[in-house]
Amino acid sequence: MCSYSFSVSKVYGYSDGRIRRFKDDFMFGASTAAYQVEGAWDLDGKGESIWDRFLHQNPEIIPDGEGGDEACDSYHNYKRDVEMLRELGLDYYRFSISWPRILPQGFANNINKKGLEYYDNLIDELLKYDIKPMVTMFHFDLPQTLQDLGGWANPNSVQWFEEYAKVIFKQYAHKVPYWITVNQPNFICVDGYGGKENAPGIGSSGIGDYMCIKNVMLAHAKAYRLYEKEYKKQFNADVGISLALSWVDPLNNITENVEAADIYRDFTIAMYVNPIWSKEGDFPRTVKRRVLERSTAQGFPESRFPVLSPEEIQLLKGSADFMGVNHYTTFLVKPSEKQYPVPSFEDDVNVTLTYRPEWKQAQSKWLRSAPYGIYKLCLYLNKEYDYPLMIITEHGWSTKKVLKDRSRVRNMREFFKALLLGIEDGARVKGYTSWSLMDNVEWSAGTSERFGLYDVDFESSKKTRTARLSALVYKRIIEQRIVEPHWIPNSLNISITKRSNAQRNDIEPYFVFIINYLFKNILLS
Numbered sequence: 296m297c298s299y300s301f302s303v304s305k306v307y308g309y310s311d312g313r314i315r316r317f318k319d320d321f322m323f324g325a326s327t328a329a330y331q332v333e334g335a336w337d338l339d340g341k342g343e344s345i346w347d348r349f350l351h352q353n354p355e356i357i358p359d360g361e362g363g364d365e366a367c368d369s370y371h372n373y374k375r376d377v378e379m380l381r382e383l384g385l386d387y388y389r390f391s392i393s394w395p396r397i398l399p400q401g402f403a404n405n406i407n408k409k410g411l412e413y414y415d416n417l418i419d420e421l422l423k424y425d426i427k428p429m430v431t432m433f434h435f436d437l438p439q440t441l442q443d444l445g446g447w448a449n450p451n452s453v454q455w456f457e458e459y460a461k462v463i464f465k466q467y468a469h470k471v472p473y474w475i476t477v478n479q480p481n482f483i484c485v486d487g488y489g490g491k492e493n494a495p496g497i498g499s500s501g502i503g504d505y506m507c508i509k510n511v512m513l514a515h516a517k518a519y520r521l522y523e524k525e526y527k528k529q530f531n532a533d534v535g536i537s538l539a540l541s542w543v544d545p546l547n548n549i550t551e552n553v554e555a556a557d558i559y560r561d562f563t564i565a566m567y568v569n570p571i572w573s574k575e576g577d578f579p580r581t582v583k584r585r586v587l588e589r590s591t592a593q594g595f596p597e598s599r600f601p602v603l604s605p606e607e608i609q610l611l612k613g614s615a616d617f618m619g620v621n622h623y624t625t626f627l628v629k630p631s632e633k634q635y636p637v638p639s640f641e642d643d644v645n646v647t648l649t650y651r652p653e654w655k656q657a658q659s660k661w662l663r664s665a666p667y668g669i670y671k672l673c674l675y676l677n678k679e680y681d682y683p684l685m686i687i688t689e690h691g692w693s694t695k696k697v698l699k700d701r702s703r704v705r706n707m708r709e710f711f712k713a714l715l716l717g718i719e720d721g722a723r724v725k726g727y728t729s730w731s732l733m734d735n736v737e738w739s740a741g742t743s744e745r746f747g748l749y750d751v752d753f754e755s756s757k758k759t760r761t762a763r764l765s766a767l768v769y770k771r772i773i774e775q776r777i778v779e780p781h782w783i784p785n786s787l788n789i790s791i792t793k794r795s796n797a798q799r800n801d802i803e804p805y806f807v808f809i810i811n812y813l814f815k816n817i818l819l820s
């Protein structure tokens with residue numbers, strides 16, 4: 296049992312007032328995902344994905360009725376997207392490839408040339424302006440034809456993914472420096488196979504979700520090993536996986552709550568990190584033991600949690616060049632007071648999640664601002680997994696449709712301060728990716744939750760994009776390499792500025808420090 300205690304004043308108060316600086320080689324980017332932005336859901340030979348099917352069949356669950364058929368129409372507007380990345384001055388763009396756009400029926404016997412062409416054009420447009428492509432190979436949109444065969448619950452899915460990986464590595468390996476095999480196995484499996492509210496909505500909690508986790512993790516490892524064997528020597532890209540890693544603290548220091556926090560971390564963090572980054576490999580012992588005990592008590596002849604063979608453990612161990620960290624929020628936990636359905640993932644974990652009331656709420660119900668969480672997550676990962684190399688592959692904040700998104704600016708600044716503190720304390724974080732470049736289709740929430748640095752007018756035929764306040768603040772942070780607490784632009788106009796390190800003013804952090812010091816100690820005294 297470990298409580299991950301640390302100096303509260305340092306984190307909650309940022310009390311030393313020091314301005315910390317992002318090193319010049321720290322990379323900044325922005326991210327999107329195919330289903331959420333591309334639109335053109337059935338154009339030019341694209342096959343149906345599980346999200347196409349799910350939201351077409353259940354339109355009533357989308358609050359504003361806006362699914363991904365058109366989305367931001369990035370399929371036609373990708374040049375404008377790249378222009379926005381240039382306006383922001385970003386180093387890289389994280390986007391995903393839609394599996395059914397490349398392989399309409401999921402299998403490599405039928406490759407859609409128009410699909411390949413679309414991503415070739417996007418990548419070339421990025422490279423033309425010196426913006427690095429960071430390509431996610433799978434971000435939730437499985438071909439429906441593969442779902443009809445059981446999807447990620449079918450052990451053959453490991454091989455299906457490997458065949459898809461072969462096609463896209465062959466096509467793009469020579470121009471992609473960063474690959475992310477899979478985005479968020481927990482969302483794919485726990486929400487999609489355990490739950491009913493996200494595609495494919497199987498509702499097999501405590502069984503289907505665990506089968507899916509094993510297969511998705513192995514699929515990731517197979518793709519990593521494929522790149523390692525066939526392409527690493529020649530092109531030397533970094534290949535990683537993106538994990539949804541919320542931080543979790545006990546509600547208070549009562550032993551049961553501290554234990555509940557440990558269990559929750561094991562089921563949501565260690566579950567995905569252990570097989571790749573721990574010395575022993577495999578899924579966490581605590582998770583295996585707990586599910587076995589419950590399965591036995593429930594009358595199952597063996598554990599509902601699948602076993603990895605010694606070969607599979609080896610395949611997974613070390614199968615990533617970096618850990619993609621998607622971090623949005625922090626939860627507080629205590630043991631559950633209610634009885635969850637049996638069997639279920641929720642019953643296996645058996646905790647209740649809550650927040651501190653003072654943590655500001657975003658437009659999304661699940662999202663509260665507790666930026667210290669990224670600092671504690673860094674400490675935890677460093678301690679448990681010996682300082683893994685990380686890229687923040689997602690962090691963001693949702694609002695209503697407003698241009699002056701002050702709450703996003705506040706959240707971003709606080710997050711950066713906590714992240715810089717984590718880096719100062721040893722975290723090896725090499726980049727930050729804002730979720731999202733622009734408003735998009737937030738899965739079952741449609742466009743009711745806006746995560747964009749750019750507003751998107753979904754009513755307009757061109758899906759017009761307009762920079763928000765946060766876009767200008769993010770651009771300024773990237774240029775200056777520091778977080779200026781009070782900087783605001785004169786207007787919301789944004790334009791492309793030539794990037795150069797010489798622009799960065801080394802004296803400015805100290806100037807800002809003196810102004811802050813004077814403000815706090817003299818003007819306020």
Ligand SMILES: CCCCCCCCCCCCC/C=C/[C@@H](O)[C@@H](N)CO[C@@H]1O[C@H](CO)[C@H](O)[C@H](O)[C@H]1O
Pocket residue numbers: 328331478479482539540541621623648649650661689730737738746
């Ligand atoms: C009285 C207190 C009640 C507390 C209730 C808490 C309920 C919380 C339930 C847990 C839900 C966790 C949800 C977390 C989700 C994120 O990790 C996940 N959305 C991140 O995925 C990425 O999200 C982006 C923006 O949401 C984007 O959609 C992207 O595609 C995803 O990769």
